[in-house]
Every structure is written in C-alpha cells, then in structure tokens.
Amino acid sequence: MIQKIISNVSGIKKPEEGSIVFVEPHRILTHDNSAAIISKFRTIGARKVWNPEKIFIALDHAVPPPDEKKAANHKKIRHFVNEQNIKYFYDCGAGICHQLLAQEGHVIPGVVIFGSDSHTTSHGALGAAGIPIGRTEAASIWAIGQTWLKVPETIKINLEGELAINVFAKDVILQIIGKMRSDGASYKAVEFHGSATENFSISERLTLCNMVAEMDGKAGMFPADKITDKYLENRALDPYKKVLPDQEASYISEESFNLNEITPVVSKPHNVDNVSPISELSEIEVDVGLLGTCTNGRNDDLEAAAKVLKGKKIKKGVRLLVYPASQTVLLEGMKSGVIQTLVESGGELAVPACGPCLGAYGGCLAPGETAISSANRNFKGRMGCKEDTSIYLGSPATVAASVLEGKIVEPPKEVF
Amino acid sequence: MKFTGRMWIFEDKNINTDQIFPGKYTYDPLTPEQMADHAMEDYLPTFANEVKKGDILITGKNFGSGSSREQAVTCLKAAGVAAVVGVSFGRIFYRNAINNAFPLLLCPQAATFIFKNKESLKDEKIKVDLVEGTISIKDKNFKFPSLKGEALSIFKAGGLLEYSKQKLKEK
Numbered sequence: 260m261i262q263k264i265i266s267n268v269s270g271i272k273k274p275e276e277g278s279i280v281f282v283e284p285h286r287i288l289t290h291d292n293s294a295a296i297i298s299k300f301r302t303i304g305a306r307k308v309w310n311p312e313k314i315f316i317a318l319d320h321a322v323p324p325p326d327e328k329k330a331a332n333h334k335k336i337r338h339f340v341n342e343q344n345i346k347y348f349y350d351c352g353a354g355i356c357h358q359l360l361a362q363e364g365h366v367i368p369g370v371v372i373f374g375s376d377s378h379t380t381s382h383g384a385l386g387a388a389g390i391p392i393g394r395t396e397a398a399s400i401w402a403i404g405q406t407w408l409k410v411p412e413t414i415k416i417n418l419e420g421e422l423a424i425n426v427f428a429k430d431v432i433l434q435i436i437g438k439m440r441s442d443g444a445s446y447k448a449v450e451f452h453g454s455a456t457e458n459f460s461i462s463e464r465l466t467l468c469n470m471v472a473e474m475d476g477k478a479g480m481f482p483a484d485k486i487t488d489k490y491l492e493n494r495a496l497d498p499y500k501k502v503l504p505d506q507e508a509s510y511i512s513e514e515s516f517n518l519n520e521i522t523p524v525v526s527k528p529h530n531v532d533n534v535s536p537i538s539e540l541s542e543i544e545v546d547v548g549l550l551g552t553c554t555n556g557r558n559d560d561l562e563a564a565a566k567v568l569k570g571k572k573i574k575k576g577v578r579l580l581v582y583p584a585s586q587t588v589l590l591e592g593m594k595s596g597v598i599q600t601l602v603e604s605g606g607e608l609a610v611p612a613c614g615p616c617l618g619a620y621g622g623c624l625a626p627g628e629t630a631i632s633s634a635n636r637n638f639k640g641r642m643g644c645k646e647d648t649s650i651y652l653g654s655p656a657t658v659a660a661s662v663l664e665g666k667i668v669e670p671p672k673e674v675f
Numbered sequence: 676m677k678f679t680g681r682m683w684i685f686e687d688k689n690i691n692t693d694q695i696f697p698g699k700y701t702y703d704p705l706t707p708e709q710m711a712d713h714a715m716e717d718y719l720p721t722f723a724n725e726v727k728k729g730d731i732l733i734t735g736k737n738f739g740s741g742s743s744r745e746q747a748v749t750c751l752k753a754a755g756v757a758a759v760v761g762v763s764f765g766r767i768f769y770r771n772a773i774n775n776a777f778p779l780l781l782c783p784q785a786a787t788f789i790f791k792n793k794e795s796l797k798d799e800k801i802k803v804d805l806v807e808g809t810i811s812i813k814d815k816n817f818k819f820p821s822l823k824g825e826a827l828s829i830f831k832a833g834g835l836l837e838y839s840k841q842k843l844k845e846k
C-alpha cells in the first residue's frame with residue numbers, strides 16, 4: 260500500500276522496495292521546532308517557501324510558553340508565518356499538531372505527509388503515509404518541496420476478535436509492541452488488517468498508528484474504508500482517491516493478534532516494549548496520572564476516564580493532569596459534561612497542548628516519583644526528571660482507575 | 676576519509692534519543708557546542724566532559740531509537756565524535772545522521788567482537804576507512820556497507836543543507 264502511495268506521488272510506476280525516490284508531500288508538519296527549522300531554512304539560502312499552502316505549523320510543545328526563550332521561539336514562528344503567508348498555522352491553545360492535522364481535514368487517503376515529529380506515523384490512520392523526518396529535512400522541504408525516501412517493506416498485522424469492555428486500543432498497541440519489540444518494525448511500514456479493524460474508530464486507529472513509532476516503524480497504516488469516509492465527510496480539505504493494498508500485495512512478515520486474549524496492560528519503565536498485564540504487577544503506587552497527549556487525548560479517551568471517575572475523588576496526595584488534545588476536544592468535553600466530571604474528581608485542567616509528555620513544562624515529575632500516563636513514551640527522564648522516576652503507560656481508563664486507588668489497577672468493568 | 680580514534684563502548688540496546696539528548700532542552704535555542712555539553716546526559720552524565728575530538732562510539736542494537744530529535748546527532752557531532760559503529764540504529768536517527776554528514780557505520784560484526792573482548796580491547800584504538808568501508812581493530816578487519824546513490828550525494832555535499840543549497844541554485 261505504501262508502495263502504491265509512493266508510486267502515485269513520485270510518478271514512478273513500480274518503485275522497488277529499497278530504492279530511493281524523491282517525493283513531494285501533501286502536507287509538511289512542524290511545531291515549536293519550526294523556530295530551529297527557520298534558521299536552517301535561511302542557511303540553505305532560501306527566501307520563499309516552495310508552497311505556502313502545503314505547510315502546516317501548530318504551536319503545542321511549550322504552550323503557554325513557560326519561559327522567555329520559548330516565548331521568543333513562538334514569536335519568531337509567528338513572524339515567519341506572516342512573512343511567508345503560511346496558510347495553515349495554529350497558534351497556542353488550538354491543540355497538539357497531530358490531533359489538529361487529522362481533525363482539521365489535512366490528512367486524506369493516498370497522500371504522503373511528512374512531519375518533523377516522530378509521531379507523524381499517526382496519520383496512517385486515515386489511509387495516508389505519515390512519515391517522520393528530522394529538522395534539517397523539514398527545512399529542505401520548505402525550500403525545495405521534496406525529500407528522499409527509501410521505499411520500505413511492509414509488515415502485516417492481523418487483528419481478530421473482540422475487546423473486553425475494559426480493554427482499549429491502547430492496550431492492543433502496547434501488547435503488539437511488547438511482542439514485536441521496540442525495533443520490530445525498523446525501516447518498515449506496518450499495515451493493520453483483520454475483521455477487528457472494522458470496529459475501530461478513527462480515534463482508535465490514530466492511537467495504534469501513533470505508537471507504530473515506538474517499534475521504529477516508518478509508517479503505520481489502516482487501509483481507508485467506510486469509517487474513513489465518514490470521518491472525512493465535511494472535513495477533508497481536498498478531494499481524495501483511496502489507495503488500497505493489492506490483493507496480491509507482498510509482505511515481509513505477518514503477525515496475528517486475537518483481541519479476546521488481551522487484558523489491560525501497561526508498559527513498565529523505561530522502555531515501551533516492557534509490557535506486562537496489570538494483573539501480574541506487584542503493588543505500584545503512583546504520584547501522578549497524565550490524561551492526554553496525541554496518543555490518547557481525544558473525546559473517547561477523556562470519556563472513558565470520566566466513566567471511571569464519575570462521582571468519585573482521586574486519592575489524596577495523588578495528582579491528575581488533564582490535557583485535552585485540542586480546543587475542539589475541550590469544547591466538546593465541556594458540552595458533554597466529561598470535563599466537569601474530570602475536574603470535580605480532582606483533575607487539573609490545562610490548555611490543550613503536549614504538557615509534561617516531553618518533560619519541558621506543565622507537570623514535570625520530582626525525583627523519586629511515579630507516573631501513570633496515557634502518552635506514548637516512558638523513557639527515563641521523559642517527564643522532565645530522571646532521578647529515580649518511573650513512568651508507566653496505559654489506557655486513559657487505566658490512568659483514571661489508578662489515580663483513584665493511588666496504585667496501578669485495571670479499569671473496573673462495571674462502569675462501561 | 677580515514678581516521679583513528681579512542682573507543683567508547685555502549686553495549687546496551689535501545690539507547691534512545693532522550694538519553695542521548697534530553698527532551699527538556701529540545702526547545703531551548705542552543706548552538707551545537709552548547710548541545711554538546713548535554714551529549715549522552717541521561718545515559719552517562721560524565722560523557723560530555725570526557726569525550727575528545729575523534730572518539731568513536733561502539734553501540735548496541737537500535738542505538739538512537741525514539742524521537743525524531745536531530746539534536747541527538749548534532750550533539751554527538753559537535754562533541755567531536757568522529758563516527759558511531761553500531762549493531763543497528765533507529766530509523767530517523769539514521770536519516771538525520773546522513774542529512775548531517777555524520778558517519779553511522781552499520782557493522783554488527785565489529786561491534787559484537789568489541790563487546791565480547793571489551794576488557795582486552797578497551798584501551799585500543801579503532802581505525803575507520805569510510806571510502807573502503809572497513810573497520811580495523813588490532814589485527815582484526817571488518818567490512819561495512821558504504822553509502823550509495825542519493826544518500827552518498829547528500830553525505831558528500833556535507834549534509835542536506837549544503838545539498839539543498841546546490842539544488843536551489845539549479846532551480
């Protein structure tokens with residue numbers, strides 16, 4: 260499927276796996292790192308961007324800016340946006356780049372999206388090829404409109420069966436990464452197939468594709484279907500034609516997972532592939548829960564957490580950070596009462612943005628603390644402090660259940 | 676392109692970009708030299724002080740996994756690291772290295788040999804020939820695949836910035 264997409268955009272009929280082709284993206288995503296990219300863009304000697312209608316910038320990684328340096332970054336980016344007439348700019352508070360890119364209709368099936376952020380893999384949820392790149396490459400694309408791509412091989416993942424009521428897309432992808440390991444998809448694309456995918460919403464697909472980055476995949480993809488069309492109705496900014504995998508498409512390997520067998524799991528410190536069923540953990544006390552991020556900060560995520568927390572208070576001495584993935588998510592959560600529930604239970608509501616996910620501001624850990632988080636990474640120091648800290652990753656429902664008890668527990672079945 | 680350097684042996688697998696360059700500094704506007712002060716900070720805090728120009732890292736499986744942060748490459752390069760010889764590398768880290776003309780040498784045989792004999796080899800120097808694609812240590816020689824095609828052109832130009840400059844001129 261990714262070969263077909265690359266073929267479409269590069270004009271090369273049958274790009275061989277392993278060959279290098281130059282492609283122009285449908286969108287190029289950057290965020291607060293745009294400030295550094297602007298400097299590189301100038302170093303190249305470029306004056307005008309190649310196409311101001313294809314560039315997408317969202318400010319999300321340090322929002323609102325915690326210090327003057329980060330504020331100055333934002334100012335520099337705003338200035339550039341005006342100077343270059345960049346069409347798609349989302350200022351502080353609009354939300355997390357990946358959430359906005361999908362939510363605002365930038366991602367359509369059959370296109371290549373480059374992003375100077377590792378979780379650009381998310382966008383395969385809509386049948387596109389979302390490919391993460393570095394800052395220098397982003398600058399180069401701004402200037403010349405294309406970059407090189409090695410045509411990857413593809414791994415097929417079959418998902419069959421049905422999830423138990425307290426098991427979520429997050430548990431599925433953690434289970435997959437636990438089995439395939441953190442380099443299990445290096446240099447490769449991952450395609451999701453099987454009857455269970457028909458039941459996955461776009462939000463759930465985004466969670467799965469987002470975390471393909473954690474097995475080092477080049478792209479994670481769901482072939483576009485009726486659910487994709489429905490999501491894009493009145494949303495897609497451009498017309499599209501679906502690109503689907505051929506019947507006889509070849510895969511380098513196949514893995515199958517039976518969803519009936521998956522129980523609530525967490526990734527234990529300090530690697531995402533260090534996965535364990537919650538039922539097998541010894542008692543692990545937590546200091547803070549993080550609800551949000553580009554992995555799990557959408558309405559269905561907050562709603563699952565709210566179901567667990569409804570009418571209850573989180574354990575004394577424990578904090579719950581709530582970062583909706585976008586302003587739209589926040590507004591919807593206010594209307595539905597989900598935000599009310601989360602705040603009443605003791606949640607600290609923050610501006611839609613990345614928050615402490617990358618450890619730069621907004622709820623960093625203190626030495627010796629333990630977090631349960633709905634984010635995608637639990638590397639040592641990720642939440643801003645490496646001294647004796649631990650980060651566990653789980654579903655939003657697991658985060659909610661754990662801050663209620665003050666220790667990591669499975670989400671209760673009876674509330675769903 | 677031939678050079679000889681001291682070795683740093685990092686056998687652990689999955690040393691990630693957060694350990695190479697911590698996230699908390701990623702949105703501070705730092706020069707490459709300032710980035711070098713934080714190189715490997717969350718893995719080996721003493722590294723940045725002790726690393727010398729021309730040193731070579733010998734790394735385990737999936738070195739540079741994780742984030743797309745290019746500073747993980749920039750900080751090592753600015754710290755004077757001449758090359759990394761590894762069992763395998765994270766994908767974006769590998770791309771970023773090509774785009775910054777920083778040599779990552781995929782050579783599991785050499786790395787594994789060094790890990791096995793690290794006690795006897797730890798004070799040895801290692802020789803690299805980028806053009807021939809060879810690594811030598813003591814009397815042992817290893818081959819690694821050299822870059823080809825577009826990736827080689829980018830590397831030769833001195834990185835993607837220089838390469839794009841040329842492309843922009845051609846337009």
Ligand code: SF4
Nearest residue numbers: 378552553613616617
């Ligand atoms: S929420 Fe976290 S993982 Fe997602 S883009 Fe922001 S910092 Fe990166």
